[in-house]
Amino acid sequence: MDDMRITGLLLAQTLKAIGIRFRIFESEVSAVRYRPREWAVAIHWALPMLREVLPQDLWHRLKDTQTDPLQLASNSDYISVYNSGTGKLLKKLPGVGMRRFSRRKLRALCSEGIAIEYNKTLTEIVYQNERGVTAKFGDGTECSGDILIGCDGAHSKVRNLLFGEASAKPVSSGVSQFSASFSFSSAAFADYMRRGIPLSSVGLNPSGVYLLIYLLETPEPASPETWIFQINWSWLGPHDPSLDDAGRLAKIKSMADTFSEPFRSICLGIPGDTRIYADSLHYWVPRLWTPNRGRVTLAGDAAHPMLQHRGQGINNCIRDVLELANAMKLGQQDDHGLMDVISSYDREMISRGEVEVQSSVKDALLLHTWHKAMESPFMKMSVGPRF
Ligand SMILES: Cc1cc2nc3c(=O)[nH]c(=O)nc-3n(C[C@H](O)[C@H](O)[C@H](O)COP(=O)(O)OP(=O)(O)OC[C@H]3O[C@@H](n4cnc5c(N)ncnc54)[C@H](O)[C@@H]3O)c2cc1C
Numbered sequence: 001m002d003d004m005r006i007t008g009l010l011l012a013q014t015l016k017a018i019g020i021r022f023r024i025f026e027s028e029v030s031a032v033r034y035r036p037r038e039w040a041v042a043i044h045w046a047l048p049m050l051r052e053v054l055p056q057d058l059w060h061r062l063k064d065t066q067t068d069p070l071q072l073a074s075n076s077d078y079i080s081v082y083n084s085g086t087g088k089l090l091k092k093l094p095g096v097g098m099r100r101f102s103r104r105k106l107r108a109l110c111s112e113g114i115a116i117e118y119n120k121t122l123t124e125i126v127y128q129n130e131r132g133v134t135a136k137f138g139d140g141t142e143c144s145g146d147i148l149i150g151c152d153g154a155h156s157k158v159r160n161l162l163f164g165e166a167s168a169k170p171v172s173s174g175v176s177q178f179s180a181s182f183s184f185s186s187a188a189f190a191d192y193m194r195r196g197i198p199l200s201s202v203g204l205n206p207s208g209v210y211l212l213i214y215l216l217e218t219p220e221p222a223s224p225e226t227w228i229f230q231i232n233w234s235w236l237g238p239h240d241p242s243l244d245d246a247g248r249l250a251k252i253k254s255m256a257d258t259f260s261e262p263f264r265s266i267c268l269g270i271p272g273d274t275r276i277y278a279d280s281l282h283y284w285v286p287r288l289w290t291p292n293r294g295r296v297t298l299a300g301d302a303a304h305p306m307l308q309h310r311g312q313g314i315n316n317c318i319r320d321v322l323e324l325a326n327a328m329k330l331g332q333q334d335d336h337g338l339m340d341v342i343s344s345y346d347r348e349m350i351s352r353g354e355v356e357v358q359s360s361v362k363d364a365l366l367l368h369t370w371h372k373a374m375e376s377p378f379m380k381m382s383v384g385p386r387f
C-alpha cells in the first residue's frame with residue numbers, strides 16, 4: 001500500500017484486523033515532521049462505517065480526536081446557514097449525526113500499531129507477468145505484492161501512472177479559498193463562539209463570499225483565549241498571487257467590515273500576524289482505467305479529489321476502505337478471485353466517486369452565486385448521503 005494519511009491508515013487498521021498482510025509506504029520523511037497546515041473534517045453518514053473499520057479500542061477513543069471533545073453527536077445537531085450580510089438565518093440543515101475531527105489527532109490515533117515505512121516516494125509500478133505488482137521508490141528500493149492500493153491523495157502518483165500525467169491532472173474549479181487558524185484575544189468572544197457554533201456555522205454573502213467557521217482545537221480547555229478557530233473564506237474567481245498574508249487579511253477585513261454580527265467580529269478579530277493560506281480548489285472526475293487488471297487500485301482523494309463545501313471527501317474515503325476491505329476478504333481464497341473483486345470495487349467506487357465529484361463542483365459554483373445558492377446540493381440535502 002502506498003500512503004499514510006487517513007485513507008491509508010484506516011485501510012491498514014482494517015486489513016490488520018482481518019489478517020491480510022500488507023506494507024504501508026509514505027513519502028513524508030518521518031512521523032514527527034511538523035505539518036503547519038491543519039484543518040478539521042466533519043464525518044457524518046460514514047460514522048457507522050468508521051466504526052466497522054476501526055478496531056474497537058480505537059473506536060472508543062475516537063471522541064478524543066474531536067475538535068471539541070465536549071461535543072456529542074445527536075440527531076438534534078444542525079448546521080446554521082446565515083446571510084452574513086444581514087444576519088438572517090437562511091436555513092437550518094440537519095447535521096446527520098455529524099462530528100468534527102482534528103485530522104492531526106485522527107491520524108495519530110489511526111497510526112497506532114501500524115508500521116509505516118517513511119521516506120518512500122513511489123515513482124514506478126511494474127506488473128509481473130501473470131500476477132502481482134511491484135512498487136518502486138525514489139530511494140531505489142522496491143516492494144512486490146498481489147495488489148497495490150494508491151491512497152496517495154489528490155495529486156496521486158499512482159493515478160498518474162494509471163492514466164498518464166495529463167489525464168490524471170486535477171482540474172481547476174474556478175473557486176479560490178483563503179483559510180486561517182487563529183485565537184480570539186477576547187476570552188468572552190471565544191466562549192460565545194464555542195457555544196454559538198456547536199457544529200459549524202456558514203455565512204453566505206450576496207457578494208458571493210462563502211464563510212465557514214468552526215472550532216479547531218482547545219489546547220487549554222479552561223482558557224478560551226488559547227482556543228483555535230478556523231475560517232474557510234471562498235469565492236468564485238481567481239486569487240491575487242501578489243498578495244502576502246497581510247494583503248489577504250486586509251482583503252478579508254475590508255469586505256467583512258460590511259458583514260453583520262457575529263461574522264463581522266469573527267473576521268475583524270483575526271490577529272494581524274495570522275498566516276492566511278490561499279488556494280485554487282481543484283477536482284478530478286474518476287473514471288475506469290484500461291487495462292484494468294485488478295492489481296492496482298485507488299482509494300480516497302487519490303481516486304476522487306473533490307471540493308469540500310458539502311463535506312463528502314473523507315466520508316467517501318471511509319466508504320472506500322470498507323468496500324475494499326470487504327472485497328479483499330472475499331478475494332482471500334485465490335489470486336484470480338482477488339483480482340475480480342478488486343475490479344468490482346473499482347467499478348462501485350468510480351461510479352459513486354464520479355457522481356460526488358461532479359456534485360461537489362456544482363455545489364461550489366451555486367453556493368458562491370447568491371441568487372442560486374438555495375439550489376445547491378448542500379442547501380437541498382445538507383451533508384447527507386447520496387448512495
Ligand atoms: C479545507 C478542507 C476541508 C475539508 N473538510 C472536509 C469535511 O468536513 N468532511 C469531509 O468528508 N471531507 C473534508 N475534506 C476532504 C478530506 O480532508 C480529504 O478527503 C481527506 O483528508 C483525504 O485523505 P487521503 O488519506 O485520501 O489523502 P491525503 O490526506 O492527501 O494523504 C495522502 C498521503 O499520500 C502521501 N503521498 C503522496 N504522494 C506519495 C508518493 N508518491 N509516494 C508515497 N506517498 C505519497 C502523502 O504524503 C500523504 O500522506 C476537506 C478538505 C479540505 C482541503
